[in-house]
Amino acid sequence: MGRVGVGHYRRGRPVWHTVPRRPPEGERQMAFENGLAAARPLRGVHVDHERRSPAGWARIEFVIDFDPLPSGEDERLHLRMGADSAGGHPLADRLATALKREMYDIWWNEVLPCPVHAVLRHCAWEEEGADRAFLGTLTDIAARLAVEEAVRALREERPPRPVGRRRVAPPPPLPRAVHGVHVRHVIQTACPAEVALAWADMLPLAAGADSEYQFVVDLPEGRRSRGGPLPAEFAEAFGAGVFEAWERVGAGRPPYAARVVLRDAAWHEYDSHTRSFHRAGAMAGMETLRCIEEGREPRPVGRGARRRLSGGDSGSGTSPR
Structure with a gap:
């Protein structure tokens, strides 16, 4: 990986982005x-x-x-x-x-x-x-x-x-439920910025289910970001991000048959868009697979996942629901 300066300074130091480079x-x-x-x-x-x-x-x-x-x-x-x-x-x-x-x-x-x-x-x-x-x-x-x-x-x-x-053969059910997958994807050094916060549960689908992947939006009533309720296209992008990440890992099919439930989400009226929620979904999907492989509970993932959000989000893996 190589470093490319973005042309501005923060606290007297150049800000760098890590980008792929061709090996020497x-x-x-x-x-x-x-x-x-x-x-x-x-x-x-x-x-x-x-x-x-x-x-x-x-x-x-x-x-x-x-x-x-x-x-x-x-x-x-x-x-x-x-x-x-x-x-x-x-x-x-x-x-x-x-x-x-x-x-x-x-x-x-x-x-x-x-x-x-x-x-x-x-x-x-x-x-x-x-x-x-x-x-x-x-x-x-x-x-x-x-x-x-x-x-x-x-x-x-x-x-x-x-x-x-x-x-590719149909996948087996997800070995176990993975609750509280938390993604905090916040990039404020890019233009446009990217903001997407989401909490999801990953549940096994029964063997012989009609589909290998189901996505359900189950957001709490009354919870809104400043711009209003979560737009439907943001929720759909999150679900698509999970599916496409799993699709790549499984060489064309998800490695497991699962039901993904979006439990909660937060967004910004200017800095959130479908791309940011799609990336958040991909991160949630990969964290789920790591939890299954390593036999552990989910950890917060995403850019800035361990930083405190202004407005009360502690960055833990627990939904504010």
Whole structure:
């Protein structure tokens, strides 16, 4: 990770943000020498993913080949559309852009500094009642699933496995209930700022339930932030953040079947938006998985989770309900 100054000072010191950087040549060479970025072809990474919403349904399926290039020969990441890769589809450019972005982020920032040539083939979309934004989100998630599976296969020295909702078995129920997951996501050094506070319970879904993920809003009556009750789109963004974080961990499906109940939330009329609550949901989802893995109760998570909020929030994991 590298540091980039934001151009202003606080109490006489520069303020820094930590951002991903491409590893320097020494780290790239060391990775090759240690075998972390084995320069071997990886053929047939198969993604078959779908998403559903009350308004519609969409599916994307594609196969992509990755051919790592020798170190120092070429610093660029190449992506070529195969002859049968649906290059004329309206979302083909979106998929190509998403794949290039994920290749750069993961190949260079996950200590796999390997120049790579990728060929996308057998790409197809199906949809019914889905709008362009819904299709775009599906495409972005599928691109990340493909590149993450390629990285895992290289690191584990194994053939790639199919990923995506249609290729992964239905998940088991959440092993136990996790109550009082508290996220305090407050960033005031960015423009725009981000403010999202939420408390949620994660409950197991019974085996054989109709769905693998349920999201319920159960906010206390009468509790309001200064701007009024929590907007519905903020609550929906929180639920989507939990689901998408779990979807990535489970290679296309959540690792567990769970019911997520949003118990309480606070927001700011100017600094809160769907992006901040989406990120808060992702943090809540990952903290839940850590609790299950480590056998513990939830801890406050998020930027500034351990700082005291003006207005009485102590930063503990307990809902003010």
